[in-house]
Amino acid sequence: MLSKAVASAVSVTLNPKTTSKFFGLKRVSFVSSDSLVFGGKNSSFNADGLKKSRSCSRMESFVTKASASAQPLKNADELIDSVETFIFDCDGVIWKGDKLIDGVPETLDMLRSKGKRLVFVTNNSTKSRKQYGNKFETLGLTVTEEEIFASSFAAAAYLKSIDFPKDKKVYVVGEDGILKELELAGFQYLGGPEDGGKKIELKPGFLMEHDKDVGAVVVGFDRYFNYYKVQYGTLCIRENPGCLFIATNRDAVTHLTDAQEWAGGGSMVGAFVGSTQREPLVVGKPSTFMMDYLANKFGIQKSQICMVGDRLDTDILFGQNGGCKTLLVLSGVTSLSMLQSPNNSIQPDFYTNKISDFLSLKAAAV
Numbered sequence: 001m002l003s004k005a006v007a008s009a010v011s012v013t014l015n016p017k018t019t020s021k022f023f024g025l026k027r028v029s030f031v032s033s034d035s036l037v038f039g040g041k042n043s044s045f046n047a048d049g050l051k052k053s054r055s056c057s058r059m060e061s062f063v064t065k066a067s068a069s070a071q072p073l074k075n076a077d078e079l080i081d082s083v084e085t086f087i088f089d090c091d092g093v094i095w096k097g098d099k100l101i102d103g104v105p106e107t108l109d110m111l112r113s114k115g116k117r118l119v120f121v122t123n124n125s126t127k128s129r130k131q132y133g134n135k136f137e138t139l140g141l142t143v144t145e146e147e148i149f150a151s152s153f154a155a156a157a158y159l160k161s162i163d164f165p166k167d168k169k170v171y172v173v174g175e176d177g178i179l180k181e182l183e184l185a186g187f188q189y190l191g192g193p194e195d196g197g198k199k200i201e202l203k204p205g206f207l208m209e210h211d212k213d214v215g216a217v218v219v220g221f222d223r224y225f226n227y228y229k230v231q232y233g234t235l236c237i238r239e240n241p242g243c244l245f246i247a248t249n250r251d252a253v254t255h256l257t258d259a260q261e262w263a264g265g266g267s268m269v270g271a272f273v274g275s276t277q278r279e280p281l282v283v284g285k286p287s288t289f290m291m292d293y294l295a296n297k298f299g300i301q302k303s304q305i306c307m308v309g310d311r312l313d314t315d316i317l318f319g320q321n322g323g324c325k326t327l328l329v330l331s332g333v334t335s336l337s338m339l340q341s342p343n344n345s346i347q348p349d350f351y352t353n354k355i356s357d358f359l360s361l362k363a364a365a366v
Contacts, residue, residue: 070339073327073352076361083325084304086111087294089285090122090132092310092332093355096258100139101331103356108141110359118147119294123249123284123314125152125220125265128180149294151248151284152177155218156185157293158246158283168215171236173229173268174222174248182218190214191232196224200231210235219272219280220248221265234275245272249284251314253333261333285314291322308355310334312346325349 073079088094094104111118120132120143127135129148136143155178159170164187172178172191182189190211200208214236222229237245251264269280283289295302305324309315310332319326326348330336338344339351352361 068347070328070347070349070351073350073357073361076358079306079325079327079350080111080114080116080358083116083306085117085119085298085300085306087119087121087291087305087307087319087324088355089309089311089315089332090120091124091255093308093329094120094141095139096255096332098135098139099258100141101354101356103354103359105141107355107358117298117300118143119149119298120147121149121285121290121294121318123151123251123265124254125150125155125177125248125284126175126223127152127177128184129153131177131180149290150177150181151220151290152181154283154290154293155220155246155248156181156187158281158289159187159216160185164244165215167213169211169213171211171214171217171233172220173225173233173272174218174220175224178218178220178248191229193224195229195232196222196226198226198228200228208232208235210239212240214240214243216244216246217272218246218248219265219269221251221254222268225268225271230271230275233272237272237276237278245276245278245280247280247282247284249314250280250282251284251311255332285309285311286317286321288318288321291318291324295322312339312344312348316346316348319348320346327352329354331355 093101095101108118120136122132127150129145129150129152132148132150133143133145136148152174159182164170166186166188168188170182170187170189172182172189175193179189179192200206208231210232217233217236219233237243247269248265250266250269252266253261254264256262273279291302291305294300295305302323305319305322306327307315307319307322307324308327308329309318310329312328312334316326316328328334328339328348328351330339330351331354336351339347
C-alpha cells in the first residue's frame with residue numbers, strides 16, 4: 001500500500017476569503033506560484049484547520065528559481081545523459097486529440113535504446129490506464145500499463161493511501177476512466193456518465209435526496225456535465241460529515257481535437273468551488289502526489305528525472321515541485337511569447353519546439 005507520506009503531497013489551493021476544513025488529508029504541499037498551498041515538511045493541515053508554515057526559505061528559493069529565464073535546448077545529449085527517467089505529459093506532447101505529433105515514435109525509441117525509463121503522466125481522467133494503453137497501441141506506440149499514470153488512477157490511489165473506508169461511497173463527476181480505476185481499487189461508486197441524462201424538475205417544495213454514505217466526491221473532466229451532477233455533488237460535500245472534495249486536475253483547457261483548445265476539467269471543478277465554497281484536494285499535476293508515487297514505485301531519485309510537458313502551470317510546476325529537471329515543448333498550449341511574457345513567473349530549465357528535437361539537436365551536436 002502507498003505510504004501516508006506520499007498521500008501528504010496532494011495539493012489544496014486556498015481561497016483567501018474562505019478557509020474550509022477538510023477531513024482525511026494530513027498534510028499538503030506548496031505547489032503554486034499564485035496560490036497558497038501548504039507543505040508536507042513545513043506545515044500540517046487537519047480538521048482543526050491550517051497551521052502556519054514553519055519555514056519560508058523553501059518558498060523564497062522556489063520564487064527565485066521560477067523567475068530565472070528558461071534556456072533554449074541546444075545540447076540534447078547533455079540533458080539525456082544527465083537523467084535516468086523521462087516523464088512525459090501526453091496531450092500536446094505525444095499527441096493532439098487522436099493525432100500523433102511528428103517524430104514521437106523515433107524519439108521514444110532512441111531514449112529507450114539509451115536505457116532511459118519512460119513514464120507517461122496525464123491529467124486527463126476520461127480513460128483508465130488500460131484504456132490509455134489501448135490508445136498508445138492504436139497510435140503505433142508500445143507502452144505498458146505500468147508506464148502510464150492518469151489522474152483517474154491517481155484519484156483511486158489517493159483514496160487507497162488514506163485508507164478510505166470501504167463502506168463509504170464515491171460520487172463521480174467524470175467519465176469512464178475514473179469509474180474503472182475505482183472499481184479496480186475496490187471502492188463503491190455512483191454517478192459518472194449515467195447521471196449525464198438525469199434532469200431536475202423544479203417545482204414548489206421539491207427536495208433533492210442524496211446518498212448519506214458518500215464520503216468523497218471526485219470531479220474530473222466530464223463531457224456529460226449537467227446541473228443534476230452539480231447539485232448532487234454539492235449536497236454530498238456540504239451535508240455529509242467529512243466528505244472529501246477531490247479534483248483530478250484544474251486544467252483550464254484540453255485537446256479534444258487538434259483543431260482548437262476546449263474547456264478543460266478546471267471548468268467542472270470551478271462549478272463545485274462556487275457552489276460549496278470549498279477548495280478541492282488536487283491529485284493530478286501540479287500536485288506532487290503522482291511524482292511521489294512514481295518515485296516510491298520505481299525507486300527513482302527525483303534529481304534523476306526530467307519532466308517534459310507543454311503546460312507551465314501544470315507540467316513544469318509539477319516537475320519543479322518534485323525537484324526534477326524540466327523541459328517545456330511548444331507543441332501544445334504554451335507558445336514562446338507566453339513563456340517569455342513578463343507576466344509569466346514559471347520558467348522551465350529548457351524549452352524546445354517538440355520532443356523530436358532530441359533527434360535533430362543530437363545530430364547537430366555531433
